[in-house]
Amino acid sequence: MIKGVDVGGSFVKVLWEDGRKEKHFIKDIKHHKEKFIEKLKGIIFSENPSGVGIAVAGFTSKEGKVYHSPNIKVLNGFDFREAFSDIGIPFVVGNDVSLGAFGEWFYDHRDKEVLLLIAVGTGLGSGLVVKGELFTGVCGSALELGHHIIEKDGELCNCGRKGCWEAYCSSYGIEREFKRLSGQELSDHAIAKLAEQGDENALKAIQRFKDYLSLGLMNSVHIFNPDCIVLGGGVIKTFRQFLEDIPERVKEISEDLPASCVEITFSKADEFMGARGALAYAKVNL
Numbered sequence: 001m002i003k004g005v006d007v008g009g010s011f012v013k014v015l016w017e018d019g020r021k022e023k024h025f026i027k028d029i030k031h032h033k034e035k036f037i038e039k040l041k042g043i044i045f046s047e048n049p050s051g052v053g054i055a056v057a058g059f060t061s062k063e064g065k066v067y068h069s070p071n072i073k074v075l076n077g078f079d080f081r082e083a084f085s086d087i088g089i090p091f092v093v094g095n096d097v098s099l100g101a102f103g104e105w106f107y108d109h110r111d112k113e114v115l116l117l118i119a120v121g122t123g124l125g126s127g128l129v130v131k132g133e134l135f136t137g138v139c140g141s142a143l144e145l146g147h148h149i150i151e152k153d154g155e156l157c158n159c160g161r162k163g164c165w166e167a168y169c170s171s172y173g174i175e176r177e178f179k180r181l182s183g184q185e186l187s188d189h190a191i192a193k194l195a196e197q198g199d200e201n202a203l204k205a206i207q208r209f210k211d212y213l214s215l216g217l218m219n220s221v222h223i224f225n226p227d228c229i230v231l232g233g234g235v236i237k238t239f240r241q242f243l244e245d246i247p248e249r250v251k252e253i254s255e256d257l258p259a260s261c262v263e264i265t266f267s268k269a270d271e272f273m274g275a276r277g278a279l280a281y282a283k284v285n286l
């Protein structure tokens with residue numbers, strides 16, 4: 001039986017073909033390379049799967065080498081193919097949001113020709129599926145839309161550049177703006193709670209997030225001319241009730257022709273989005 005594995009900064013999530021789910025806490029060892037790799041190996045190959053899809057947060061080549069993972073630094077330079085080639089179980093490796101996009105297409109939107117997934121969480125990731133094929137670019141690093149510059153000399157992004165889309169549309173982006181307005185350091189969840197109670201600063205921070213979200217989505221509509229944009233990730237889920245008007249807003253500010261073709265929708269996948277995508281990708285490619 002095939003399984004999908006999503007390697008994140010705090011948890012490794014597993015989804016088996018029969019629907020069984022596992023969630024392994026790994027944050028406590030994520031700075032200890034040997035322990036981390038050993039545990040990862042155990043999780044990936046336990047119970048002798050017939051194949052595995054592995055989704056990793058970070059810049060990952062098509063051959064399975066992680067070039068840069070900002071949230072799981074012990075994986076920087078780690079080569080899955082080299083390290084696990086002797087195990088004899090076939091596997092595929094890819095970026096978590098790219099594979100997540102493949103899962104969106106495979107499970108929920110197989111009638112769509114150009115599907116773009118925008119996942120907003122700690123960072124902003126995206127993935128593109130064109131006619132059932134995952135588009136990953138030449139090296140596997142395409143669709144880093146989170147780091148397209150939306151404001152020259154704007155807010156500092158986790159990547160070190162200024163004015164990236166992610167610097168505005170991410171948990172840290174919204175938390176930073178709320179802190180600037182209120183002086184308080186709160187999590188995105190706490191900000192959402194305050195906004196529900198009508199807190200002015202929380203609502204202002206959310207409005208700014210929405211403005212930049214719409215702008216980046218408009219850019220995406222103009223660049224890709226997709227028939228489907230799926231919004232997903234933890235931050236989208238947290239602020240979901242404030243985002244109902246986003247699809248309409250994006251269509252309003254976009255050119256009429258691409259706006260007339262696109263459906264903007266919210267992901268039905270839960271926190272296992274990456275694992276689900278890795279599973280789908282392994283099913284098709286192994």
Ligand SMILES: [Zn+2]
Nearest residue numbers: 147157159164
């Ligand atoms: Zn950036």
